Amino acid sequence: MISDPDVVGLLYLVAIVCFIFALRFLSSPKHARKGNWVGGAGMVIAIATTLALDGIGNWALIIAGGVIGSVIGIIGARTVKMTAMPQMVALFNGVGGGAAALVALAEFHVAGGDLGGEEIVSTVLSALIGSVSFAGSMVAFAKLQEWLSGRPIVFTGQNVFNVGILLGAVALGVALVAGVDEQWVLIALIALALLFGVLFVLPIGGADMPVVISLLNAFTGLAASATGFVLDSLMLIVAGMLVGASGMLLTLLMARAMNRSIANVLFGAFGQVQTGAGGTRVDDGRTVRATSPEDVAVQLSFARKVVVVPGYGLAVAQAQHDVRQLAELLEEKGVDVAYAIHPVAGRMPGHMNVLLAEANVPYDQLKEMDEINPDFPQTDVALVIGANDVVNPAARSDPASPIYGMPILDVDKAASVIVMKRSMAPGFAGIDNELFLEPQTTMLFGNAKDSIVKLIAAVKAS
Amino acid sequence: MISDPDVVGLLYLVAIVCFIFALRFLSSPKHARKGNWVGGAGMVIAIATTLALDGIGNWALIIAGGVIGSVIGIIGARTVKMTAMPQMVALFNGVGGGAAALVALAEFHVAGGDLGGEEIVSTVLSALIGSVSFAGSMVAFAKLQEWLSGRPIVFTGQNVFNVGILLGAVALGVALVAGVDEQWVLIALIALALLFGVLFVLPIGGADMPVVISLLNAFTGLAASATGFVLDSLMLIVAGMLVGASGMLLTLLMARAMNRSIANVLFGAFGQVQTGAGGTRVDDGRTVRATSPEDVAVQLSFARKVVVVPGYGLAVAQAQHDVRQLAELLEEKGVDVAYAIHPVAGRMPGHMNVLLAEANVPYDQLKEMDEINPDFPQTDVALVIGANDVVNPAARSDPASPIYGMPILDVDKAASVIVMKRSMAPGFAGIDNELFLEPQTTMLFGNAKDSIVKLIAAVKAS
Amino acid sequence: MRPRESAPGEHRVALTPEAAAKLRASGFDVVVERGAGVLAGFPDEQYAESGVALADQASLLEGAEAVVRVAKPSAEEVGALPAGVVLIGFLEPLTDTDGIARLREHGVVAFAMESIPRITRAQSMDALSSQATIAGYKAVLLAADRSPKLFPMLMTAAGTVAPARVLVLGAGVAGLQAIATARRLGAVVSAFDVRPAVAEQVQSLGATFLDLGVRGEETEGGYARELTSEQQAEQQRALEERLPTFDVVITTAAVPGRPAPKLIPAASVDAMRPGSVVVDLAAETGGNCELTEPGREIAHAGVTIVGLTNVAALMASDASRLYARNVVTLLEHLAPEGTLALDFEDEITAGACVAGAPTAGKGEA
Amino acid sequence: MRPRESAPGEHRVALTPEAAAKLRASGFDVVVERGAGVLAGFPDEQYAESGVALADQASLLEGAEAVVRVAKPSAEEVGALPAGVVLIGFLEPLTDTDGIARLREHGVVAFAMESIPRITRAQSMDALSSQATIAGYKAVLLAADRSPKLFPMLMTAAGTVAPARVLVLGAGVAGLQAIATARRLGAVVSAFDVRPAVAEQVQSLGATFLDLGVRGEETEGGYARELTSEQQAEQQRALEERLPTFDVVITTAAVPGRPAPKLIPAASVDAMRPGSVVVDLAAETGGNCELTEPGREIAHAGVTIVGLTNVAALMASDASRLYARNVVTLLEHLAPEGTLALDFEDEITAGACVAGAPTAGKGEA
Amino acid sequence: MTDISLVVELTVLVLAIFLGFEVIAKVPTMLHTPLMSGTNFIHGIVVVGAIIVLGFADDGFTKAVGVVAMVLASANVVGGWFVTDRMLEMFKRRPEGRE
Amino acid sequence: MTDISLVVELTVLVLAIFLGFEVIAKVPTMLHTPLMSGTNFIHGIVVVGAIIVLGFADDGFTKAVGVVAMVLASANVVGGWFVTDRMLEMFKRRPEGRE
Numbered sequence A, B: 001m002i003s004d005p006d007v008v009g010l011l012y013l014v015a016i017v018c019f020i021f022a023l024r025f026l027s028s029p030k031h032a033r034k035g036n037w038v039g040g041a042g043m044v045i046a047i048a049t050t051l052a053l054d055g056i057g058n059w060a061l062i063i064a065g066g067v068i069g070s071v072i073g074i075i076g077a078r079t080v081k082m083t084a085m086p087q088m089v090a091l092f093n094g095v096g097g098g099a100a101a102l103v104a105l106a107e108f109h110v111a112g113g114d115l116g117g118e119e120i121v122s123t124v125l126s127a128l129i130g131s132v133s134f135a136g137s138m139v140a141f142a143k144l145q146e147w148l149s150g151r152p153i154v155f156t157g158q159n160v161f162n163v164g165i166l167l168g169a170v171a172l173g174v175a176l177v178a179g180v181d182e183q184w185v186l187i188a189l190i191a192l193a194l195l196f197g198v199l200f201v202l203p204i205g206g207a208d209m210p211v212v213i214s215l216l217n218a219f220t221g222l223a224a225s226a227t228g229f230v231l232d233s234l235m236l237i238v239a240g241m242l243v244g245a246s247g248m249l250l251t252l253l254m255a256r257a258m259n260r261s262i263a264n265v266l267f268g269a270f271g272q273v274q275t276g277a278g279g280t281r282v283d284d285g286r287t288v289r290a291t292s293p294e295d296v297a298v299q300l301s302f303a304r305k306v307v308v309v310p311g312y313g314l315a316v317a318q319a320q321h322d323v324r325q326l327a328e329l330l331e332e333k334g335v336d337v338a339y340a341i342h343p344v345a346g347r348m349p350g351h352m353n354v355l356l357a358e359a360n361v362p363y364d365q366l367k368e369m370d371e372i373n374p375d376f377p378q379t380d381v382a383l384v385i386g387a388n389d390v391v392n393p394a395a396r397s398d399p400a401s402p403i404y405g406m407p408i409l410d411v412d413k414a415a416s417v418i419v420m421k422r423s424m425a426p427g428f429a430g431i432d433n434e435l436f437l438e439p440q441t442t443m444l445f446g447n448a449k450d451s452i453v454k455l456i457a458a459v460k461a462s
Numbered sequence C, D: 001m002r003p004r005e006s007a008p009g010e011h012r013v014a015l016t017p018e019a020a021a022k023l024r025a026s027g028f029d030v031v032v033e034r035g036a037g038v039l040a041g042f043p044d045e046q047y048a049e050s051g052v053a054l055a056d057q058a059s060l061l062e063g064a065e066a067v068v069r070v071a072k073p074s075a076e077e078v079g080a081l082p083a084g085v086v087l088i089g090f091l092e093p094l095t096d097t098d099g100i101a102r103l104r105e106h107g108v109v110a111f112a113m114e115s116i117p118r119i120t121r122a123q124s125m126d127a128l129s130s131q132a133t134i135a136g137y138k139a140v141l142l143a144a145d146r147s148p149k150l151f152p153m154l155m156t157a158a159g160t161v162a163p164a165r166v167l168v169l170g171a172g173v174a175g176l177q178a179i180a181t182a183r184r185l186g187a188v189v190s191a192f193d194v195r196p197a198v199a200e201q202v203q204s205l206g207a208t209f210l211d212l213g214v215r216g217e218e219t220e221g222g223y224a225r226e227l228t229s230e231q232q233a234e235q236q237r238a239l240e241e242r243l244p245t246f247d248v249v250i251t252t253a254a255v256p257g258r259p260a261p262k263l264i265p266a267a268s269v270d271a272m273r274p275g276s277v278v279v280d281l282a283a284e285t286g287g288n289c290e291l292t293e294p295g296r297e298i299a300h301a302g303v304t305i306v307g308l309t310n311v312a313a314l315m316a317s318d319a320s321r322l323y324a325r326n327v328v329t330l331l332e333h334l335a336p337e338g339t340l341a342l343d344f345e346d347e348i349t350a351g352a353c354v355a356g357a358p359t360a361g362k363g364e365a
Numbered sequence E, F: 001m002t003d004i005s006l007v008v009e010l011t012v013l014v015l016a017i018f019l020g021f022e023v024i025a026k027v028p029t030m031l032h033t034p035l036m037s038g039t040n041f042i043h044g045i046v047v048v049g050a051i052i053v054l055g056f057a058d059d060g061f062t063k064a065v066g067v068v069a070m071v072l073a074s075a076n077v078v079g080g081w082f083v084t085d086r087m088l089e090m091f092k093r094r095p096e097g098r099e
């Protein structure tokens, strides 16, 4: 039993420091795992300290609740497939938000509604935000788990309706702050917040879910921080707010990486019921997925084997020197890099050779088509730079295509394909390329030179 | 008059936020000036709030003190030459430390020595650290101002003596914490701390002063933070500690930029009385100054005209592609870049042409010696990459030199010369190069390719 | 059985030992004329090593189902061909109508390498491209060898050597390769072509596109359409102004089936600096320069004008290698698994056949 | 007054119009033989334009104080020289002892461009370097023109052309330039030299240094010392093994005053692949290849051996430009402000003077 | 529980906000999801709130609410940690297997 | 003055330490001196301490000490700010003059 509040405060401070280090580490590829462990240590300290507080009782209930929750957590986290990870994050985020709301409710109940100004504001915020986070996360989970349709679900007047509900919840909150001390008011507020959470997330399409989950994650952080105000706990305030702030920034970064504004993600569905949100959707429902230099950089840095496939676009962009620099950088990191030269890449025989020789790419890194094609299934990343026709699978599969019969580079056999070009425009043969729609393909749009320069910077940073 | 402590706290919080932003801005070349202004705003808010506190009296004294101090500050800062800036920083840092020590003394006096555990510890720390900072800064100032010899001042037994003094001061501090409430003890402690400050800085050579000043600056921050504990002021704690922490990191960074450890800087003088500290010193007292890629990057980024002088070392390092990339980067930033090609640079006629053509440097950026030499006086930075003999002023000035009579590139006429090579080793002609000792020259040691790659990264970051 | 025979006055050979071996592996019987590859650097032993039968001219054609060669056969040689045999080579279908008629009369099923349609699938049979690649490279070597100036810029203790200024007219396959090669040597290269798409391609090789204010059109096959006479005059005028600033001019402009467009009239040559060099790769079809004498190298007012024809044949070894690969791919197309199975519904077979196709004249111009 | 006269059988000229103008500006009177520059691309009009007097051979030497030329004068020409005149040119002081003796007897004060000491200050007079630069470049063009293989690697629809493998033996001024030029053309280049410092220089051009296990020494002037006979045998052995892997060999190995070291015996040539090319820049002093016939180009077992001498003269225009700049700098050194003031205490003047120096024989080898 | 004044809490809050922003300012996109998951785990700290509420609960309502909160919060903590850990497994350098 | 518990102050202190480190983690060397000067100005905040001591001083000793502290601290604030400002003038892009 610890009775000295200073000791408790110090132990909590240690936990805070752990959380700060956890965040720092989590933002670097090298230390990320360590980050999770440090965070775990902080959590253990925080929980142990709390359990040791003077006067804590109801041990059976605490242990029962803890064990049940932990078992759910472990089973959920352990059994789920890697591809289902995002919905797990949503789920565990939601329950956190729910817990915050419930803690607020309990405190309100214990105090009989008779709370000071600071406390009541915090209680209302905690209940409101926590509930929205809980309900929103559950909807996100259901959508990702495909219990609900991933497509945006919208109805007319939704906009007005949602705002109405939110206003209602806020009005109840104001009433509570103003002195109303009826518990049902708080419960009603929670109910409205839950409804709002559901309605808020329903219209958002599946592709945008990660951004929404990140936002709800930040919300839960804020709710936890508000709980800290209710309980006068600096640790909760700090830890919750760290998550709140970094979660907000993260949400921004994620939206930016998708080239969208947050507003567009959250409210994009309204008014454009037909088109749907998320990426450029083609007829058969497959989407073209754009990526960012940073993402590609991490993929490249952690790859074992990268094959660079240069095409006419590389020549147009005159990015030969940059591509060699990128390759050298990767080799320094221990990545195995080769260049796959298609016999008709470019616009004249040997076009790629001229370019790459100018950039001093060693001849032995240049692989002929027949030599490299068997390697693609073992390739982690195929980096297609301004090539199009020479990697078009239609040449293999579509007898109606004008390029049918031309041998191509089998980049689609690589684990991941990154295509760098300026647009979805076709190449010399003037035909579309199915490769760009494959699930393993992501597009890095922009002039090849600019993109590679950005990539170099990002690889260095990662 | 503000009597609500919450309002005061909030206003102080605003000041804190200003200081945080000030630091953020100050660490980016683009926003640095804004940073100073934001910091100024925070200071005004903090001072105004304090003056408005309930119960503040002695207005005449406050105003008198403030005006006198301000006048000293303005005159000092305004009239001093740009080259004397470092000693001004030392001076103003010292007075800050002194102020912290005096505040501690006054608080001790007011309380009649009867302070709580936390307060007395803080008081002692504030007095101790503040005094060391004050005295040390004053010595640093005197050395830089050349009131004292810039050379390390050492005597035998200094080491033991210093430690003794510090231990004495600490012992007095412990006594105070232990309950001794005599004011003379604190005064004695301050006296010892002052003495220690003097002795601590005396042995350090002029070249290392910036690192020492940075350390003392961090000390003053710590002292201010300690004062915050004495006065129970979160703002002082935070602002002081921000400076303390960032100052410590800065000290580390500065030492690292000089390729020295802090310990080496601070205690380097002991035991090597003859050689002295700081840089590679040559016979006539001139030093070779090494620089860092980051420094060069900022110089290049803010230059109007940069002339690249390639030599044999560029060829050996095969850094031609990188140098072109660097040049392009600078041109994008609006810097005017040209290459000065000496007729016998390299090891065969046209060696530099072959290299730079391979890297696709446009022919019109290559300037012959006769064409570029008149431009050097208007050049902000001459970037000498692996060249040596062709920029050796001995060819102009020293009839005994084997290269006397060879026309050279007049890089020494440029405002700043940066020489990139691996060591101080001579070039083809086997002779030393006075250029490397000129005051406007700094050396960026290392393989030219590595150095340029680092430079590119640094230019992008700046 | 598909023997192969070499053309007189031609250094290249239509099958290299390596290519012959490849054919054998695909189920072909291959007979090669003795000494056919010597001039291209492939002595008979090498053929023997790759398991190819060698035969004298006399017995060569016995039982041959297909004959592959580089250049078109002479009248006599056509006479010696067995009727119904498949003939593959550069047959000049658009210009040598007599020769084609002769083949048709003789009952030869003739495939002209020139007539293979320029479709993606046929790229590996495209001998025009492969030989033009060699010609473009060689043209630069010819020019550099004849120029009294160095191509690269050199700044030396004895002064600065300015880089040579090279102009490439017609930036098709040969022109682009010439641009690339001249740039490699360090020259400052400009280029012009009438097809609009070429400007970007020129820039993609790091050279400058010279804007002469003349814009032509591109046909389906990627070739240029002939300019109108006003356009042509306009082009000559614009060029004449700029030519004196160049040290080397390499011309490759061609329009299939038409005489080479005259880009450089005699007057323009007079305006060029002494020591300048013109390499005219269009000499075969009359030359892009008025003064070009096909097959010869002349000097005019200090300007060297190289009108060598068949420039690719000057690099017989690599040229043969590429040509042989083209021929092998075509043969494998015409005779999958080594057995002739001509499918005249097929775009390539129909397009390349210039004589002897079932619907007479189908493959003709 | 310093007239200049051209050497027979030599395309270069010792003063270009530009250089002549520069001399005039420095206070010299310049007379040029009519037609001297024509072969180098500098017609008489250009000289006239730069204000230079032209004279026939007959009146050329009247009142001349100095005569500049490219090659050494014949016996008759020496006879025609006024006594006491200053003569500048490639006089072959180390090998042509008779010629030097003749000059000395005739009372000519002769400066050999070859003997200018290789000190930093004299770099802009160093005609050996400037001409070797041209020769190194030209050697690659000669080789590329004669090779039946393309230098660069090309991956095309008709298969891949492997890059040519080039070996440069002797990486002095000419050798380094040859390395650079061959690399520009896309060849894979290796090089060897006996001087230890050269390895780094070769790598600084992106080529590979071939380690033959032979390490020679460098003299003060930066030249190589002759190898011992064991070393030489060792070198031949090591080379013989490696030569067959190369398509082109360019040799420039030389030791001043000695016959060129024999690096490639006849047997090694036999081992090379047919179609290979050897360009022997050391032909003048006997050649680095045993089979080299100085001044001629021969074929031996399918290997072309180019033994052309005076290769720099093949690029007469740029070669003359650089040589003229060297000559002008030397003249300005010997005659500051246009007045001869020979200072035999000076390292350059004393070093370059091969006949007629006050202390007889001082400047001799 | 110590009683801390609002303004102090706000000061702490503001510092935490800045720190939250600064600390992740330069995270590579590839780490976005693991970072989200990691922070998700950290806000499981609300479990401390649940323990306090439940530990000091007297009446049935509070206990009931507290137990539910306890279950939810521990699921957040434990599940969040393990999910993050699994995600980060991918970041072991150059993985041998790949799906 | 509110009376704040030590542990709270320590919490704030720790947050400030992290923030101080994070915020300048990637400063280019060229800005080291101006940054040093800027932080030098910020610790002039001790002037607040001087004002409080002096403003509440009753006896002569305290007043005397307070006035001196006031003088020193204001010199720190004012001088520190102006010195920093002058240094940063150099960072105006591409200066016209140069010494």
Ligand SMILES: NC(=O)c1ccc[n+]([C@@H]2O[C@H](COP(=O)([O-])OP(=O)(O)OC[C@H]3O[C@@H](n4cnc5c(N)ncnc54)[C@H](OP(=O)(O)O)[C@@H]3O)[C@@H](O)[C@H]2O)c1
Binding pocket: A310, A311, A312, A313, A314, A316, A317, A343, A344, A345, A346, A347, A348, A349, A350, A351, A385, A386, A387, A388, A389, A390, A391, A420, A421, A422, A423, A424, A425, A426, A427, A428, A429, A446, A447, A448, A449, C120, C123
């Ligand atoms: N090699 C030869 O001898 C030869 C000769 C003639 C024709 N061809 C034909 O040319 C084609 C060659 O295939 P390929 O894959 O190399 O090229 P491609 O199919 O023509 O595709 C090139 C792609 O590069 C992109 N691009 C252009 N400029 C770019 C820039 N600055 N930055 C980034 N991307 C850029 C274009 O897309 P965006 O516009 O979206 O950026 C385009 O889709 C084949 O169809 C071949 O048959 C070859």
Ligand SMILES: NC(=O)c1ccc[n+]([C@@H]2O[C@H](COP(=O)([O-])OP(=O)(O)OC[C@H]3O[C@@H](n4cnc5c(N)ncnc54)[C@H](OP(=O)(O)O)[C@@H]3O)[C@@H](O)[C@H]2O)c1
Binding pocket: B310, B311, B312, B313, B314, B316, B317, B343, B344, B345, B346, B347, B348, B349, B350, B351, B385, B386, B387, B388, B389, B390, B391, B420, B421, B422, B423, B424, B425, B426, B427, B428, B429, B446, B447, B448, B449, D120, D123
């Ligand atoms: N151009 C010609 O035709 C020719 C021919 C023969 C001789 N030369 C002579 O060569 C000299 C040329 O002058 P120069 O200024 O170009 O060269 P230099 O005077 O020889 O100096 C080259 C410098 O580059 C440095 N270096 C070497 N490798 C390096 C690397 N990897 N990274 C960074 N630095 C490296 C060396 O210093 P560290 O070891 O400290 O790095 C050396 O001091 C002249 O003396 C000239 O007379 C010229």
Ligand SMILES: NC(=O)c1ccc[n+]([C@@H]2O[C@H](COP(=O)([O-])OP(=O)(O)OC[C@H]3O[C@@H](n4cnc5c(N)ncnc54)[C@H](O)[C@@H]3O)[C@@H](O)[C@H]2O)c1
Binding pocket: A347, C118, C119, C120, C123, C126, C128, C129, C132, C169, C170, C171, C172, C173, C174, C175, C192, C193, C194, C195, C221, C222, C223, C224, C225, C227, C235, C252, C253, C254, C255, C256, C261, C263
């Ligand atoms: N699709 C394919 O697989 C494929 C294969 C090979 C070539 N091609 C295309 O065909 C194009 C032409 O091929 P080519 O080189 O055999 O053509 P070509 O030899 O018939 O002509 C050479 C060039 O001369 C140009 N020209 C014609 N008249 C001119 C004039 N008056 N002035 C200047 N230039 C003039 C033409 O535009 C052409 O670029 C190639 O550039 C390529 O794009 C396509």
Ligand SMILES: NC(=O)c1ccc[n+]([C@@H]2O[C@H](COP(=O)([O-])OP(=O)(O)OC[C@H]3O[C@@H](n4cnc5c(N)ncnc54)[C@H](O)[C@@H]3O)[C@@H](O)[C@H]2O)c1
Binding pocket: B347, D118, D119, D120, D123, D126, D128, D129, D132, D169, D170, D171, D172, D173, D174, D175, D192, D193, D194, D195, D221, D222, D223, D224, D225, D227, D235, D252, D253, D254, D255, D256, D261, D263
């Ligand atoms: N200091 C100066 O200003 C200056 C000026 C010009 C040249 N140099 C130096 O002089 C060096 C030699 O000049 P050069 O080119 O006129 O020399 P060179 O023509 O006399 O010889 C050519 C090369 O052949 C090499 N060689 C000799 N015997 C050989 C053998 N058995 N096998 C292989 N190689 C052999 C020599 O080492 C030399 O590099 C240059 O590389 C340069 O470094 C210096």
